[in-house]
Amino acid sequence: MQVDDHTLSEQGLDARGSDPARVLVLACGALAREILALFKINNWDHMDLTCLPAKWHMTPDLIPAGVEDVVRKWQGEYDQIFVAYADCGTGGQLEAKCKELGVEMIAGPHCYSFFEGNEVFADIVEDEITAFYLTDFLVSVFDSFFWKPMGLDKHPELLDMYFGNYEKVVYQAQTDNPDLTAKAQECAARMGLRFERRFTGYGDLKTALAAIPPSR
Template sequence: MAAAQKQERTPETRLQRVLVIACGMIAREILAVKQQLGLDHIDLTCLPAEYHFYPDRIAPAMDKAIEQARSDGYRHIFVGYADCGTGGLLDRICEKHGVERMAGPHCFAFYQGLEAYRKVEDADMMSFYMTDFLCRQFDAFFIKPLGLDRHPELVTDYFGNYEKLIYLAQTDDPALDAVAENAARMLGLVYERRSTGYGDLVPGLARAAPPAL
C-alpha cells in the first residue's frame, strides 16, 4: 500500500513531501506513528523484511531505492533503518546521498530508546529479542526458515547460548503476548516483557519534517 501511495504522487507533489524508505519489519509501526503525530507529509516505501537475515543486502538495496526515489521526484528522504548489521555500510550510503537514518545499532535499541538500551545492553547480551512484528511473523521468520517445524531438536543448536527471551512490546495485545510467552517456553528461555511503545521511532520520524516552501 505504501509503495502504491508513492506512485500516485506527481513529481511536483513529491518535491514537497518526505519519503521514508524503511525496513519492512517496521512498516506498521511507522504508519502508526505517522497517524499518531499527524505526519501527513510523509510517504512510505519499504525494503523486504527478510533483509533482517541478510544485512549485506541492505546497503546496496538502499542505494538503489534512494536513486529511484530521486528519479521519482523526492528530494527529501529519511532512512527507516538503524545500522542493522551493515557494519557502517548503510552510513556510507546515507552520506553519499545526504540523507539521515534512524540512530542506533538496530530496531531493538531504538524501540527501547538509545539511552535506555545503553543501560541494559551488557545485561541483555545473552537475550533473544522479539517485537510485535516478530511475534506476528514468528512461524514465517523463525520456525520455518530454521526448520524447527521439521526438526524441533535443532532448538538447542540455534538457541542454546541464549538465556532469556525479551519481548519488546510496541502495543498491548494479549495475542502477541501469548506468542512471545509460548516462544520462550518452546525455546527453553526465561521470559521477560518490556512495554516500549515506539521508542525513538517517534522523535526520529518527527525530525523528518516537511521541507520549507
Template sequence: MNSSLERDFHAKERLLVIACGMIAREVLAVKSQAGLDHLDLTCLPADFHFHPDRIAPGIEAAVAKARADGFERILVGYGDCGTGGELDRVCERLGVSRIQGPHCFAFYQGLGRFEALGEDDMTSFYMTDFLCRQFEAFFIKPLGLDRYPELAKDYFGHYEKLVYLAQTDDPALDAVAERAAKLLNLAYERRATGYGDLTSALKHAADEVTAHA
C-alpha cells in the first residue's frame, strides 16, 4: 500500500476534531481520560475568540483540507462563538456537526446549568483555565492595561463579577483568576466545571466513528 492510500485508510478510521485553540488542552485531556485513541485534533488560532468573523471561513478551509487528507468523520470544536449563526450555516453546507451551545463557557458548565443561570450571569465575565494561563497575553497587553490600568473601568465597568470556570484543580490558576477579579474590581466566584459537555460531545462523536468502522 502506497503512502497516500495508507494515509487515506488511516483517516477513514478516525475522528478529526477541528477545534478552537482555546480548548486544545481540554480536548486532549478528554481524549486521554476517555481512551479515545482514534481521535485526532487540529486547531484554528485561539485569537479567533476576538475575531468571530474568521471562524466560519476558517472552519470551511480546515474541513476542505481534512477531506483532502481522507477524513470522513469531522467534529467542529466550537459553539456558535459569536458567529451569529454563520458557523451553523457552514456546518450544514459541509455536512459536519459542531459542539452544541453558544460558546465554551456554556458547554463547560453544561447547557442546562448555563441556561438556568442565564439571568444571574448576565453581568458576569467568564474565565477558563486557558484564559487564566493567557490572561496577560489575551487581556492585559492587548487592552493596554499594563500601561493604563485605569482603562479597566472602561472595558469591564458593565460587569459585576468574574466567574472562573475551572476545568482543573490548580491553585496557580485560581490565584490568577482571583488577581484578575481584584484588578478589574469585580466580585469573584469559582465554579468547578471540569470539562462539562465537551466530554459527552467527544465521546458521542468518537462512538459514531467506531459504530461505522
C-alpha cells in the first residue's frame, strides 16, 4: 500500500489477490504514519490498513457514511475489520454505525484523548478547556490544515477570532523529533499562545491495536 496525501490507497488491498483473510484496520488518514509505525515496530503482519481522508477531521459528519462504505466493501474479504477512530466529533453517530455494522472501534472522544490515554485525559480535560491540541501529524500539516484554510496567511487580523479563547498549545508528541518540536513551538508563537509539549507516544492507539488477535 502507498501513502498519498496522508490517505492510504486501496490499491494495496486489491493487490492481495488470494492471500488469506486478514484483519483490516480502517483509520483516519491523520493516523496513517503512526499505525504503519506500530505495524513495523511490533511486527503486526496480520493487519492491513486503509484510511479515509485526513481532512474529514474538519467535517466529521462525513465519517460514519465513509466508514460504512469501506466496511461493506471489504467485510467479505476479512475475518475482522477494526475502526481506528474515536467519536471524532460525530456525536455518537460513528459508535452507532459501528454497532450496526458489527465492527469494533477505539474508545474515547477523539485522538487527543486516546493519545494521552483516555483515563488520563478524562482527569485533565476540564482544566484544559482552553488548550489547542496538536499531534505529530497536525504539526506537520499545520499550514495546509489550519493556517491557509482559515485565511490567516492573508488575513492575520482573524487570529483573535479563531484563537482568542485559547490559552496554550499542547503538542502531544508521538515521536521524539526535534524538528517537529521546533515547528510546534513556532505554531504556538504564531497563534500567540503558550506552548507545552507532552511526549504521549501512541497511547491507547497502541493498546487497542495490540488487542487485535491474528486471523485464524
